[in-house]
Amino acid sequence: MTRKRASILVGVAVTAAAGLGAGLAIAATSGSGTGHSTVATAPGSPPYSYYHSMMGSYVGGTSMMGGSGSNQWMMGPAGYRWMFGGTSPPAWMHGERLPAGMMGAGTDPGQVMGRLWASAPGPRVSPGQAIALGSQVPAGARIDRAARTITFTTGGVHLTAVASPAGGPDETFRIAGIVNPTITVPAGAKVSIQVINADPDTAHGLVISASSGRSSWMPVMTGRPVFTGSALWFLGNPTTAGMHTGTLTFTAAMPGIYHYLCPVPGHAQKGMTGTFTVSTS
Numbered sequence: 001m002t003r004k005r006a007s008i009l010v011g012v013a014v015t016a017a018a019g020l021g022a023g024l025a026i027a028a029t030s031g032s033g034t035g036h037s038t039v040a041t042a043p044g045s046p047p048y049s050y051y052h053s054m055m056g057s058y059v060g061g062t063s064m065m066g067g068s069g070s071n072q073w074m075m076g077p078a079g080y081r082w083m084f085g086g087t088s089p090p091a092w093m094h095g096e097r098l099p100a101g102m103m104g105a106g107t108d109p110g111q112v113m114g115r116l117w118a119s120a121p122g123p124r125v126s127p128g129q130a131i132a133l134g135s136q137v138p139a140g141a142r143i144d145r146a147a148r149t150i151t152f153t154t155g156g157v158h159l160t161a162v163a164s165p166a167g168g169p170d171e172t173f174r175i176a177g178i179v180n181p182t183i184t185v186p187a188g189a190k191v192s193i194q195v196i197n198a199d200p201d202t203a204h205g206l207v208i209s210a211s212s213g214r215s216s217w218m219p220v221m222t223g224r225p226v227f228t229g230s231a232l233w234f235l236g237n238p239t240t241a242g243m244h245t246g247t248l249t250f251t252a253a254m255p256g257i258y259h260y261l262c263p264v265p266g267h268a269q270k271g272m273t274g275t276f277t278v279s280t281s
């Protein structure tokens with residue numbers, strides 16, 4: 001595909017996507033202005049443009065997938081939703097087959113997506129910042145390291161979760177220096193969770209779910225985000241430019257015992273999950 005042809009297609013697709021409105025919103029809140037998730041959802045945004053230029057190499061006429069085959073839909077808004085999700089999980093996260101041309105050397109969905117989104121635009125942090133953020137004690141939190149609990153009694157909750165950091169168990173989250181802590185917040189709390197993907201070769205995300213995901217390879221098939229905006233579907237691999245980061249923001253409206261988990265297939269089962277409790281008091 002020529003560069004000119006590609007840019008025309010992008011223009012058409014962006015125009016078509018503009019009509020989809022909030023359907024593309026991943027974290028369907030307006031408060032997380034700096035979040036990767038929010039930025040990524042806007043048609044015409046840098047991540048959306050990145051998606052089209054990336055897909056051009058897979059779906060374009062010179063690629064192994066051909067320009068008019070069954071995968072042509074990948075270039076349009078439907079493909080973007082397939083890849084990045086709307087308010088529901090991306091299709092590749094619940095078992096849809098990845099197009100052959102995107103498989104590369106591996107077939108692990110998290111590794112495929114990590115590679116594809118490694119150079120995506122959006123906020124990043126340095127490895128040093130990731131270590132600092134992953135170990136810092138959140139304001140207003142009471143920490144019990146032996147019990148691995150983080151408890152908030154305040155209405156404003158700000159956490160950083162580092163996915164698969166170096167020096168710890170693989171496929172886990174590090175929050176305030178604790179591996180997969182139990183987090184408790186009061187009902188009605190405004191919660192923001194900054195997620196950083198520190199894994200060199202795999203995509204990760206974070207979703208607040210009703211189930212722990214431990215019994216399912218694809219927990220997002222049955223587990224939807226509990227609260228509006230409580231999902232960041234995935235972040236690509238780090239590069240020399242830094243580690244991808246995004247923030248999900250939501251209101252912990254209903255008391256209950258929930259879970260945070262990585263929605264990438266197999267990851268919650270391997271240990272990327274923890275308890276998220278919304279208390280009545």
Ligand SMILES: [Cu+2]
Binds near residue numbers: 163203
């Ligand atoms: Cu993961």
